[in-house]
Amino acid sequence: MSQAAEETRIGPLVFLPGPNKGKYPHCHSLYVEGDKILIDPASDRERLKRLKDEKGVDEVWLTHWHEDHFAHLDLFEDALLSIHALDEPPLGDIETFMDWYGMDPDRDKSLRESWKPLMLEQFHFIPRKPHRLFSGNEELALPSCGKVRVIAAPGHTPGHCAFYFEDFSLLCTADYDLTPFGPWYGDPGSSMEDTICSVTALSQIGAKWVMTCHETGLFENPPDRIWTDYTLVIQRREEALLTFLATGPKTMQEIVEQWIVYKKRREPIEFYSWGEKATMKKHLEALMKQDRVRKIDGRYALK
Ligand SMILES: [Zn+2]
Structure with missing residues (x-):
């Protein structure tokens, strides 16, 4: 049974915590009320169903292609879908998805076979073609919350994106989750060097609120130490x-x-x-x- 914590609201931005502190296979989501945008639909499934029925979801934005961020995307088949262009391919095909994790069709055959049912049953994988592809250099103006910067933050994945809601000084850093475990950069398309550059660049924005997709999830004025400790894990x-x-x-x-x-x-x-x-x-x-x-x-x- 899921143990979802309470929602937190910052203006029209609603932090939706995932079950079990948003630890894998879950994540935390962010909902932009008014504009009806849901970022990373892999938090509490029942809550997301209620959100859809009671408030509506017109758009889904994905921070990147990993399954623990799209697990309940199947609930939002009619919503407009956006992701960075570089992270699009695995969303459209389950075989490509496993290729992107570096699972070789011959060498890792049994791993691929055990992943397939999991992808379909637990992560509700349905091939999707995004309606919009981010370049990671957009400035969007949203009626409900003003300027939003889409920031390419590669490393974790090639098209990993952060979103900065300037009027509310809220930065969603997605899977740069500032946990003691440290960052993941193990996919063939991941980069350790880019991870360090992206985390450093995001820390320099100086956002009042930092939202990550796992564990603590929402930080108010995080100290510099949290960012440096995170990249120190790599060292x-x-x-x-x-x-x-x-x-x-x-x-x-x-x-x-x-x-x-x-x-x-x-x-x-x-x-x-x-x-x-x-x-x-x-x-x-x-x-x-x-x-x-x-x-x-x-x-x-x-x-
Ligand atoms: Zn990820």
């Missing part, structure tokens, strides 16, 4: 990896079993070891690019 992961490699050359499997990202072995193991590997792969690629690590006979070693 700590790298340090832990380098410390491990300092003990000798390691295979990817040995690196995964260190659980540097998730801190401990978690179930379902197939899902978490895939996430651990995807993230460590990004770090190893960066370290090899910097000529600090090399790969010899299938093992990673310090140079």
